[in-house]
Amino acid sequence: MLSKNMVKRLNEHITLEFYSSNLYLQMSAWADLKGLDGCHAFLRAHAEEEMGHMHKLFNYVNETGAMALIGEIKAPPSEYKSVGELFQKVYEHECFITGKINELVAAAFKEQDFSTFNFLQWYVAEQHEEEYLFQQVLDKIKIIGEAGSGVFFIDRAVGELLRQK
Numbered sequence: 052m053l054s055k056n057m058v059k060r061l062n063e064h065i066t067l068e069f070y071s072s073n074l075y076l077q078m079s080a081w082a083d084l085k086g087l088d089g090c091h092a093f094l095r096a097h098a099e100e101e102m103g104h105m106h107k108l109f110n111y112v113n114e115t116g117a118m119a120l121i122g123e124i125k126a127p128p129s130e131y132k133s134v135g136e137l138f139q140k141v142y143e144h145e146c147f148i149t150g151k152i153n154e155l156v157a158a159a160f161k162e163q164d165f166s167t168f169n170f171l172q173w174y175v176a177e178q179h180e181e182e183y184l185f186q187q188v189l190d191k192i193k194i195i196g197e198a199g200s201g202v203f204f205i206d207r208a209v210g211e212l213l214r215q216k
């Protein structure tokens with residue numbers, strides 16, 4: 052049985068994971084429009100992953116006798132100056148999500164809700180992987196550079212990262 056406070060916090064996070072999925076789906080449309088097939092596929096796949104994160108939380112809340120609630124989800128931005136700016140925003144968003152997961156973990160620990168504490172460990176590990184993944188993308192963008200045909204090679208490198216997953 053979850054406390055009211057924990058249900059509220061977990062439900063807020065369900066909405067955030069939904070937003071993450073919409074954010075990357077919207078970004079994939081931007082990439083598609085720019086002819087960046089690798090980035091499009093990568094972001095599209097990541098949007099699906101985020102939906103998985105949302106479902107996992109959604110099920111957990113329901114399994115513990117509370118009701119999962121989807122809150123209001125704001126529209127994600129749709130304009131980016133460059134592929135570099137887009138992935139910088141992705142990285143910043145993932146760091147923000149990591150902070151939110153850390154807050155949840157701290158709250159579960161404080162309440163001695165060890166079931167939720169244990170459940171959240173999956174998200175802790177996942178955030179580590181995601182920050183690493185998007186740091187890799189930013190590194191590649193920095194190395195290749197966006198000038199000239201750089202964007203073509205960045206797109207190829209991002210598509211390759213998806214194949215390695």
Ligand code: OFO
Nearest residue numbers: 068071104148181
């Ligand atoms: Fe990108 O990990 Fe969920 O939000």
